[in-house]
């Protein structure tokens with residue numbers, strides 16, 4: 001999730017709202033909702049059920065397009081595709097008995113989302129009529145993968161490799177089924193040797 005900002009507090013939420021004029025003159029262009037649970041090809045069910053959703057907002061104000069990523073969606077209600085006058089957002093943290101975060105965003109009375117966490121990313125390039133949310137829905141649970149050569153990338157969880165377009169940052173590993181996030185070469189798997197003690201140089205006298 002390297003390229004996403006995370007909303008952890010009400011201050012973060014207020015920054016998000018201010019970054020695009022409170023979502024005034026904006027609209028929801030696309031919603032991509034995914035369940036992290038699934039039925040395998042052998043008909044067994046993977047019980048990792050959780051709704052995550054990517055929402056692409058287009059605006060007439062800078063930066064013109066934002067992607068919102070709600071993780072652990074508890075509520076999603078969309079009933080009006082029209083333009084928004086504005087949005088509001090709240091971040092509530094209940095600390096007892098375990099910490100539970102509840103993030104709520106409302107766009108007029110047209111769209112309401114409640115989730116456990118929220119990330120966002122500027123997507124200025126996403127103006128126009130076509131569909132933009134074509135790739136896997138990102139998740140903070142993704143394991144790193146690294147580019148080997150051409151279109152080949154390697155999973156850090158099982159070390160298997162597969163072919164995938166380098167422009168797709170998130171891709172499922174066909175061997176272990178983990179969603180992976182492509183990392184820069186110098187960060188791959190943290191296998192680089194740890195820096196040793198500083199090298200001392202001596203000058204013979």
Ligand SMILES: [Zn+2]
Pocket residue numbers: 155156157158159160173174175176177178
């Ligand atoms: Zn794997």
